[in-house]
Amino acid sequence: MRYYEREGLISAVRSPGGQRRYPRGVLRRLAFVRTAQNVGLSLGEIRTALATLPEARTPTKADWARLPGSWRSRLDEQINGLIALRDGLSSCIGCGCLSLRRCALSNPDDVVGAAGPGPRFLPPTLRRTPETVR
Amino acid sequence: MRYYEREGLISAVRSPGGQRRYPRGVLRRLAFVRTAQNVGLSLGEIRTALATLPEARTPTKADWARLPGSWRSRLDEQINGLIALRDGLSSCIGCGCLSLRRCALSNPDDVVGAAGPGPRFLPPTLRRTPETVR
DNA sequence: CGGTAAGTTGAAGTCGACTTCAGGTCGAGG
DNA sequence: CCTCGACCTGAAGTCGACTTCAACTTACCG
Numbered sequence: 001m002r003y004y005e006r007e008g009l010i011s012a013v014r015s016p017g018g019q020r021r022y023p024r025g026v027l028r029r030l031a032f033v034r035t036a037q038n039v040g041l042s043l044g045e046i047r048t049a050l051a052t053l054p055e056a057r058t059p060t061k062a063d064w065a066r067l068p069g070s071w072r073s074r075l076d077e078q079i080n081g082l083i084a085l086r087d088g089l090s091s092c093i094g095c096g097c098l099s100l101r102r103c104a105l106s107n108p109d110d111v112v113g114a115a116g117p118g119p120r121f122l123p124p125t126l127r128r129t130p131e132t133v134r
Numbered sequence: 135m136r137y138y139e140r141e142g143l144i145s146a147v148r149s150p151g152g153q154r155r156y157p158r159g160v161l162r163r164l165a166f167v168r169t170a171q172n173v174g175l176s177l178g179e180i181r182t183a184l185a186t187l188p189e190a191r192t193p194t195k196a197d198w199a200r201l202p203g204s205w206r207s208r209l210d211e212q213i214n215g216l217i218a219l220r221d222g223l224s225s226c227i228g229c230g231c232l233s234l235r236r237c238a239l240s241n242p243d244d245v246v247g248a249a250g251p252g253p254r255f256l257p258p259t260l261r262r263t264p265e266t267v268r
Numbered sequence: 269c270g271g272t273a274a275g276t277t278g279a280a281g282t283c284g285a286c287t288t289c290a291g292g293t294c295g296a297g298g
Numbered sequence: 299c300c301t302c303g304a305c306c307t308g309a310a311g312t313c314g315a316c317t318t319c320a321a322c323t324t325a326c327c328g
Binding site: 002015017018019020 | 275276277
Binding site for chain 2: 305306307
């Protein structure tokens with residue numbers, strides 16, 4: 001929790017002696033963080049989402065609705081991905097079509113876009129002849 | 135891919151000169167790895183799952199069915215978690231009930247069980263008086 | 269009021285998952 | 299045949315997400 005506090009995900013009230021006291025709202029946020037993490041979101045993403053939620057009160061349906069659309073679609077993607085994975089990736093790997101290019105699952109939003117670290121598939125412009133699978 | 139190879143997730147055929155050649159099957163496995171990763175599984179879990187799939191041929195429905203039950207239920211949990219998160223955690227945080235103890239989502243399978251690193255909620259036996267929320 | 273478990277701090281360590289580097293080798297096009 | 303870009307290897311570096319440590323301070327219980 002100290003770590004999350006340093007990372008700006010939660011905050012803590014201090015006792016006179018300087019010890020942390022966690023009011024209900026913080027525990028609620030904490031539960032949110034852990035839950036979101038359990039399903040594979042990074043602390044950065046979670047922080048962004050938390051920023052749109054009120055710190056003071058229990059989030060209402062309206063508060064949740066205010067979460068950026070990207071968050072929602074990200075979750076939708078994730079959900080669909082898991083379902084496909086569970087059902088044997090029938091639409092993707094299971095079919096043997098080797099549809100790396102077509103499969104939205106393998107490479108959801110970024111499509112190589114926005115540089116930065118991390119492996120990626122080659123964009124079409126850089127790709128070799130299709131038959132040279134190597 | 136070299137990293138995945140070292141980690142035993144994929145293998146590679148070598149050209150006479152020692153360069154890696156990746157037959158279709160490997161690309162398929164690779165796609166599986168990335169997809170599973172995208173939805174939040176660790177390389178270890180993926181390796182375990184891959185171990186049950188045939189390396190030589192395109193996995194069939196029967197092959198997928200052979201994946202350990204734990205894998206499937208793990209995915210189900212994950213899926214339910216995401217759906218709850220997307221729908222505003224109506225069953226959990228959104229309700230304001232602070233149901234850390236009851237909420238299956240917050241602490242899926244392990245329930246503090248199996249020691250090892252990582253934060254956890256206190257088991258009832260170790261918990262302080264319930265009104266002392268701190 | 270005193271003892272001891274629990275909390276405080278900053279810094280350093282760990283672990284998974286990669287990426288980067290340096291120095292050398294392979295291999296397709298001209 | 300030569301060349302130049304792509305690939306090879308092992309080692310080291312990076313990044314996110316924590317955990318562990320050491321030295322010290324609080325705070326509840328008897």
